[in-house]
Amino acid sequence: MSTTHALLEGMSIALSWPTVMWLVVGIVLGIAIGAIPGIGPNLGMAVVLPLTLPLGGTNGIILLVGIYSGSMYGGSVAAILMNVPGTAAAAATTFDGYPLSRQGKAMLALSASAFSSASAGFMTIVALIVISPVLITIVLMFGSPEYFLVAVLGLSMITIVAQGSIVKGLIAGAFGMLVSTVGVAEMSPEVRYSFGYIGLYDGIDFVAAILGIFAVAEMLKLASERGSIARGTIDPDGSPLEGVKAAGSRWWLLVKSSFIGMFIGSIPGSGAAVSNFVAYSEAVRSSTTPENFGQGELDGVVAAESSNNGTVGGSLIPALSFGIPGSGATAVLLGGLLMHGLNPGPDLFTTELSFTYAVFVSLFLGNIVILVVGLSLITRMEYLTRIDTQILIPIVFVLAISGAYMLRSNWVDVLTVAAFGVIGYYMFAHNFSIVAFILGIVLGGIAEENFLRSLDLSDGSPLIFVDSWPARILVVLTILVLVAPVLKAALERSRGDA
Amino acid sequence: MDRRTFLRTTGVATAGVATAGCLGELMGGDEFPDGSVEVLVPFDEGGGSDVIVRQMADPLSEELGTTIEVNNVPGAGAMRGIGQFLNEDPDGHTISKFNPLTTSIQAMIEPPDFEMTDLEGLATIGFNALVVIGNADENIDGLDDLVGRYEDEEFETIGGLGVNYLVHATFFQELYGMPWDRYIQYSGAGPINEAIASGEVPAAITSDAGAASAVESGDADVIAVLTTQGSEVFPDAETVVDQGYDEIDFVGQVTRSMWVPPETPDDRVDILTEAVETTIESDTMQDWADESGNPMVYDGPENANDTLESIWEEIPELVDIDELRQEAGD
Numbered sequence: 001m002s003t004t005h006a007l008l009e010g011m012s013i014a015l016s017w018p019t020v021m022w023l024v025v026g027i028v029l030g031i032a033i034g035a036i037p038g039i040g041p042n043l044g045m046a047v048v049l050p051l052t053l054p055l056g057g058t059n060g061i062i063l064l065v066g067i068y069s070g071s072m073y074g075g076s077v078a079a080i081l082m083n084v085p086g087t088a089a090a091a092a093t094t095f096d097g098y099p100l101s102r103q104g105k106a107m108l109a110l111s112a113s114a115f116s117s118a119s120a121g122f123m124t125i126v127a128l129i130v131i132s133p134v135l136i137t138i139v140l141m142f143g144s145p146e147y148f149l150v151a152v153l154g155l156s157m158i159t160i161v162a163q164g165s166i167v168k169g170l171i172a173g174a175f176g177m178l179v180s181t182v183g184v185a186e187m188s189p190e191v192r193y194s195f196g197y198i199g200l201y202d203g204i205d206f207v208a209a210i211l212g213i214f215a216v217a218e219m220l221k222l223a224s225e226r227g228s229i230a231r232g233t234i235d236p237d238g239s240p241l242e243g244v245k246a247a248g249s250r251w252w253l254l255v256k257s258s259f260i261g262m263f264i265g266s267i268p269g270s271g272a273a274v275s276n277f278v279a280y281s282e283a284v285r286s287s288t289t290p291e292n293f294g295q296g297e298l299d300g301v302v303a304a305e306s307s308n309n310g311t312v313g314g315s316l317i318p319a320l321s322f323g324i325p326g327s328g329a330t331a332v333l334l335g336g337l338l339m340h341g342l343n344p345g346p347d348l349f350t351t352e353l354s355f356t357y358a359v360f361v362s363l364f365l366g367n368i369v370i371l372v373v374g375l376s377l378i379t380r381m382e383y384l385t386r387i388d389t390q391i392l393i394p395i396v397f398v399l400a401i402s403g404a405y406m407l408r409s410n411w412v413d414v415l416t417v418a419a420f421g422v423i424g425y426y427m428f429a430h431n432f433s434i435v436a437f438i439l440g441i442v443l444g445g446i447a448e449e450n451f452l453r454s455l456d457l458s459d460g461s462p463l464i465f466v467d468s469w470p471a472r473i474l475v476v477l478t479i480l481v482l483v484a485p486v487l488k489a490a491l492e493r494s495r496g497d498a
Numbered sequence: 499m500d501r502r503t504f505l506r507t508t509g510v511a512t513a514g515v516a517t518a519g520c521l522g523e524l525m526g527g528d529e530f531p532d533g534s535v536e537v538l539v540p541f542d543e544g545g546g547s548d549v550i551v552r553q554m555a556d557p558l559s560e561e562l563g564t565t566i567e568v569n570n571v572p573g574a575g576a577m578r579g580i581g582q583f584l585n586e587d588p589d590g591h592t593i594s595k596f597n598p599l600t601t602s603i604q605a606m607i608e609p610p611d612f613e614m615t616d617l618e619g620l621a622t623i624g625f626n627a628l629v630v631i632g633n634a635d636e637n638i639d640g641l642d643d644l645v646g647r648y649e650d651e652e653f654e655t656i657g658g659l660g661v662n663y664l665v666h667a668t669f670f671q672e673l674y675g676m677p678w679d680r681y682i683q684y685s686g687a688g689p690i691n692e693a694i695a696s697g698e699v700p701a702a703i704t705s706d707a708g709a710a711s712a713v714e715s716g717d718a719d720v721i722a723v724l725t726t727q728g729s730e731v732f733p734d735a736e737t738v739v740d741q742g743y744d745e746i747d748f749v750g751q752v753t754r755s756m757w758v759p760p761e762t763p764d765d766r767v768d769i770l771t772e773a774v775e776t777t778i779e780s781d782t783m784q785d786w787a788d789e790s791g792n793p794m795v796y797d798g799p800e801n802a803n804d805t806l807e808s809i810w811e812e813i814p815e816l817v818d819i820d821e822l823r824q825e826a827g828d
Contacts, residue, residue, distance in 0.1 A: 046543030046570075049552055053786075140696040184574060184608070187683055188661075188826055190607065198581055201574030268689070321710060322695070323688035331542060335549045336690075341789035345691065345711020350548065409571055410578075449685075457655060457682050457698060 003353070010357025011196025012221035013058055014365060022059045023362045026066020027369040030384045031378070033067060034074025035290050036399065040087045040207070041071035042328035043406055045214055049336055058355060059341035062362045065312075068329045069363055072272060072308045073117040073370045079300070080109045081384045082229065084396055088207045089272030089308040091438060092280040094214050096293060096300030101229055106382035112298055115307040115372025119247075120258035120306035121367035124313035129261065131485035132353075134347050139321050142267070144457060146466045148450035149474035151443045152266050154274055157281040157479045161435040169433040176440020178449075179204050180336050187456075199412040201385030206273065206441045208404045213434060215400045216421025219393045221428070228386035229385040229392065240375040247302050253283055254306045261307030265314025267446075274313040274442050277435050279307030285484075309370075320348045320356060412455065502575035503779040507773050521676055530590055531764050536564040537584070538594040540579025540601075541571045546707075548624070550792065551595050557780050585614050588759040590766030593620055598754045598806040600662040606819050607661055607826055615810055619773045619802025620756040620767060624787075624794045627729035628666065631709050631718040632701040633694050641722045641741045642702060644677045657702030658685065659691055661826040666703045666724065668817050668825070675743050675796045681825065684810030688770075689742035705752060706731035707791060713786065730793045748808045757813040771799060 013019060033044035045067050051058030075090030080097035093113065093123060098107040111430030133139065142150075155173065162169020175381035182193045194200035217236035222229070247254065263274035283303035284290045293300050318324035323344035325331035335343050348356045384392070399423075404413040466472050524716040536556070540546050548570060555566040571579035576596055580727055586592040598614070605614045632638035638647070647653045656667050664683075681701050682795040684690045684808050687708025693699050695717035706729040712718040713732065720735040729735055739745050756774060777783060778796040788792040813819075 143698045198578050322692040339549045343711040346715035456682050
């Protein structure tokens with residue numbers, strides 16, 4: 001079957017009834033699931049999984065990817081309105097989305113988020129369709145050494161995002177990496193820092209840590225205030241179109257962040273939890289006014305929200321081509337494929353290509369639903385920022401605690417939320433970079449696993465890290481990220497002297 | 499905010515959950531099952547065990563006349579979930595599903611504070627053969643050729659799932675004289691397929707279902723099936739015994755098994771076993787088995803118990819567990 005023929009067949013499947021209906025149901029359900037902290041796409045998709053059986057393979061999988069895509073956008077809602085990232089993918093959205101809400105500009109942030117999410121979805125899905133004929137070749141260029149180097153590149157971003165003291169940024173990043181070492185080691189059966197407690201064998205869940213560090217820490221701060229979240233005057237005539245215009249005018253940032261999301265999503269293990277921070281870091285790095293970030297800079301919302309929806313397309317690359325789950329959500333999606341008798345593997349890009357295209361086209365169309373729901377309904381939720389904190393704080397506490405327990409039915413996660421709530425409160429108070437900490441906790445394990453495996457493969461020789469072209473490019477990029485600020489400062493000094 | 503408001507609002511939010519729990523307790527009766535039956539899955543949502551259990555939930559619920567709740571308790575290589583399961587009330591309202599092979603190897607390498615052998619079988623519902631696969635470009639011609647290439651040091655590494663298949667790789671060394679130098683751990687069948695396709699490792703041990711897509715696409719070849727029962731996924735592939743090597747059936751297949759906590763009354767086990775048998779043999783499950791390539795075959799509790807027993811008897815006899823632990827840590 002030719003690629004064009006498969007694409008046309010995929011389009012006709014995606015546009016047929018009731019497939020379109022299941023897509024809309026999936027996206028709307030995903031937005032709701034993403035908006036509720038702690039539930040997230042993994043749990044939401046797992047609950048829906050057996051219900052997809054009567055729908056058949058194509059409709060079932062389209063429903064599941066709809067939930068996945070919708071939840072990426074939905075996660076931004078509570079992140080913007082209450083500083084509670086609905087999913088880990090929306091954690092960086094809080095940095096500027098929530099300050100905008102505090103300034104009474106929640107509608108601007110929410111509509112910019114909807115537009116960024118949908119646009120990122122459109123672009124990356126088109127890119128995915130275009131590269132699908134060579135996708136397997138691209139995937140095979142990345143092995144353990146390259147995955148390690150991608151993790152190192154992500155960690156090197158700490159030097160960019162650690163505004164203020166670089167030492168504090170490095171300490172926060174190292175603390176994150178240290179936390180990632182708790183539990184059974186990545187490549188050996190050793191148990192680290194569990195104190196004999198089996199609940200700690202799988203380590204500290206970074207989603208629970210994120211819930212604590214953002215939601216609980218912010219509620220602790222709010223507890224000392226009276227009134228509502230919105231401190232600025234809310235414009236009752238504000239239009240969602242303002243956010244669309246504002247995000248649209250940042251088109252280059254939007255394109256760049258979307259593809260950062262897609263690239264990181266294609267690296268197994270990282271997913272949107274990492275991409276939103278890396279895109280945010282890049283937005284800070286390339287901005288002419290980096291000091292505005294964290295104070296309600298719309299660039300921050302656009303970068304984070306376009307990257308996490310861009311990640312959806314990227315994460316489907318390893319998932320569909322080799323059955324490698326890039327994240328918890330894609331693991332459940334793979335379960336769905338198996339349940340429907342569809343074997344993830346190169347066949348999905350050859351004999352089963354029309355099915356794969358049907359999924360891609362559905363995701364593309366799903367972004368229209370995100371845009372419509374986001375602009376027409378979700379922007380109305382700015383009302384939440386006007387609720388008295390006396391009502392809001394207990395609600396957020398209950399959501400954060402119950403959400404944490406639902407992650408793995410593990411009380412350690414509940415304690416993690418509480419502990420990181422306090423830690424986060426003091427990290428904010430003393431200007432320790434939260435982004436650096438999150439990069440450390442998420443990338444630490446990926447870096448460790450692939451570093452050790454690479455050295456196993458090379459029998460201890462570090463030359464494996466410069467053995468292939470992708471590896472060399474990643475090494476150069478990392479060096480550039482590390483020395484660019486120093487070079488830039490030196491250049492500016494020499495210009496000043498001249 | 500004041501403390502009173504905080505407590506009042508938090509109380510309202512949690513009261514609903516508490517009430518729902520109490521109602522469940524009050525709705526009991528004398529019949530078994532007199533409430534919902536929980537299937538504890540010690541793995542994440544979306545994994546092989548989870549998919550099968552969720553698939554079984556509806557027909558099993560009809561058979562037992564009660565709700566089936568799937569509870570995922572992942573962690574510590576399934577040890578967290580199994581540990582919790584062994585402490586559940588042995589009243590037949592909690593059952594579990596996991597394979598005894600990889601979980602037992604996990605427990606041998608990192609001993610938990612409970613005995614896996616305390617488990618009581620409920621049923622076995624099928625099996626997946628383990629296979630050794632090789633990169634198709636290497637044109638590996640059977641097990642003899644593979645052993646020869648390791649002897650010639652053309653190949654040095656062999657891949658497998660975590661520490662679980664290190665046991666098999668060790669058997670290859672001890673019983674088949676295959677002198678691989680380094681065992682490379684991967685986190686699942688997908689990463690193994692990618693590593694084989696890209697040539698990161700020349701050969702790997704994996705499950706037949708896991709290897710299916712890589713073999714179908716021509717990236718990998720099946721070199722041998724590790725159980726004499728053969729593979730339903732690769733019916734034409736030769737077993738290790740076919741190729742003149744020793745039988746290693748007790749580790750050559752992953753037997754999908756269901757369990758009850760120790761001391762569950764026999765009459766309740768009988769009711770559950772019968773329901774599982776009818777469920778597995780139902781058209782719904784058999785159609786799904788054909789469609790998904792997951793053969794579902796029922797066998798009784800004794801099969802689960804025998805499989806578990808032979809794993810715990812034979813592996814420590816053939817492999818020095820301390821050495822295995824050492825190798826896994828290297």
